[in-house]
Amino acid sequence: MQNPEVLDTPATRLTGMELADGWFVEELLACGRASSDSSGGTYSVSYRVRKGNSVAFLKALDLDSVIKDEGDDDFIGSINRATQAFGDEKTLNELCAKSRMRQVVTILGHGDVKVDKKPEDHMPRVAYLILELADGGDVRNHVARISNDDYAKKFSYLKDVVLGIGQLHSEGISHQDLKPSNVMVFFLAGAKIGDLGRAAVQGYGKSAFEQCIVAGDFSYAPPEQLYGHIPTEWIDRRQRADIYQLGSLVAFLLFGVTVNNIIKELLPPVVGPKHWFPEEGGESSYNQALPYLESAFFEGLQKYKTALPTWAAEKVVSLITQCSHPDYSKRGAKQILGKGDQLGLGLNRFVSALENLRTEAKKQAILQAKRQEKV
Numbered sequence: 229m230q231n232p233e234v235l236d237t238p239a240t241r242l243t244g245m246e247l248a249d250g251w252f253v254e255e256l257l258a259c260g261r262a263s264s265d266s267s268g269g270t271y272s273v274s275y276r277v278r279k280g281n282s283v284a285f286l287k288a289l290d291l292d293s294v295i296k297d298e299g300d301d302d303f304i305g306s307i308n309r310a311t312q313a314f315g316d317e318k319t320l321n322e323l324c325a326k327s328r329m330r331q332v333v334t335i336l337g338h339g340d341v342k343v344d345k346k347p348e349d350h351m352p353r354v355a356y357l358i359l360e361l362a363d364g365g366d367v368r369n370h371v372a373r374i375s376n377d378d379y380a381k382k383f384s385y386l387k388d389v390v391l392g393i394g395q396l397h398s399e400g401i402s403h404q405d406l407k408p409s410n411v412m413v414f415f416l417a418g419a420k421i422g423d424l425g426r427a428a429v430q431g432y433g434k435s436a437f438e439q440c441i442v443a444g445d446f447s448y449a450p451p452e453q454l455y456g457h458i459p460t461e462w463i464d465r466r467q468r469a470d471i472y473q474l475g476s477l478v479a480f481l482l483f484g485v486t487v488n489n490i491i492k493e494l495l496p497p498v499v500g501p502k503h504w505f506p507e508e509g510g511e512s513s514y515n516q517a518l519p520y521l522e523s524a525f526f527e528g529l530q531k532y533k534t535a536l537p538t539w540a541a542e543k544v545v546s547l548i549t550q551c552s553h554p555d556y557s558k559r560g561a562k563q564i565l566g567k568g569d570q571l572g573l574g575l576n577r578f579v580s581a582l583e584n585l586r587t588e589a590k591k592q593a594i595l596q597a598k599r600q601e602k603v
């Protein structure tokens with residue numbers, strides 16, 4: 229395995245240390261750095277750790293990288309955001325564990341450790357979280373697999389993600405950064421949602437990224453956020469943004485592209501958001517662009533559905549449409565839309581739809597095996 233390129237900071241020098249709670253830091257992992265396409269910096273370093281026969285994932289806060297980031301004009305704001313986000317993530321993970329959220333990655337411990345200081349270091353004490361380590365990696369490893377058996381696994385993982393979103397929403401938590409790298413695969417427990425570093429809590433209002441229109445990765449942000457449109461109600465602003473990202477996850481697993489990719493391919497640049505079209509976009513409001521967004525969305529789905537087997541195509545398109553409609557007011561299970569927000573988004577309907585697709589995929593795999601036996 230090629231070692232990831234990282235800055236030399238205290239948070240990157242934990243390998244070989246034994247922590248106070250008995251965990252031994254084995255290896256630096258190639259994940260955890262901030263994406264260049266994200267809103268603000270998620271400054272962390274990741275490790276594999278071991279205690280006895282147990283293996284886990286350690287996420288270390290890299291404050292020195294925040295301090296040394298010369299590209300950030302808001303120096304104090306960056307430090308405050310990084311420390312608050314890390315603290316919020318610890319608190320939210322503990323809440324999820326206490327609430328027994330089975331489809332959310334479980335926190336196993338937390339603490340801090342002092343590292344031998346070099347002259348150029350600013351903060352030799354490193355805070356860390358210890359979380360479940362996914363033995364199947366993240367869900368990106370499964371994109372290219374397209375046998376009926378693989379479709380069954382994909383639909384099963386997607387069902388687990390819906391369950392995880394429902395568990396978070398039931399506690400008033402919006403994930404805000406749901407994407408393939410944050411969906412972890414466990415061989416026995418299925419898929420679980422990880423990384424609550426961008427999450428917000430309803431009624432709290434002080435989350436580190438609460439004031440960011442796009443709290444997570446711009447590549448998966450819903451269109452209203454990319455146009456700077458801020459819905460008033462929590463369910464519209466946060467929960468419907470979560471299920472937009474869910475629909476994008478469905479598209480990514482089954483088509484290999486995100487919903488934003490699908491729309492961008494067919495959207496006239498002149499009405500597009502500036503983030504997509506830096507030279508031509510940015511002149512239209514969300515409401516002005518909405519008819520064009522919808523047209524590109526529906527035309528693109530019809531194009532991409534041809535990649536799916538006939539038994540799945542229409543049902544998958546329906547699911548993505550209900551989750552990722554460009555008009556946020558039209559996101560949610562079609563059976564409950566227009567009946568009042570008190571009914572929620574109908575995530576249980578999505579669970580049923582995905583379970584039916586998983587069952588059908590298993591059936592198709594059996595039929596395919598029987599046909600091959602006859603050849």
